Amino acid sequence: MSRDVRLPIATARALAYALQAGRLRDRNTRPATARWLNRAGGGMRLAMAAMTATLKREA
Numbered sequence: 032m033s034r035d036v037r038l039p040i041a042t043a044r045a046l047a048y049a050l051q052a053g054r055l056r057d058r059n060t061r062p063a064t065a066r067w068l069n070r071a072g073g074g075m076r077l078a079m080a081a082m083t084a085t086l087k088r089e090a
Contacts (some may be wrong), residue, residue, distance in 0.1 A: 052072070059065050 055068060
């Protein structure tokens with residue numbers, strides 16, 4: 032996949048994630064649920080960062 036395609040795809044993913052997070056935050060009324068969602072989201076971001084760090088670059 033060329034670099035030209037990756038940036039728009041990554042931008043669309045980030046936008047979709049932000050929109051979903053905003054909707055969930057508006058619907059949530061319990062602090063315990065907010066805490067759980069924050070921890071789950073943080074864990075996913077850490078997992079994605081670890082996966083990205085282990086990827087090998089194309090030559």
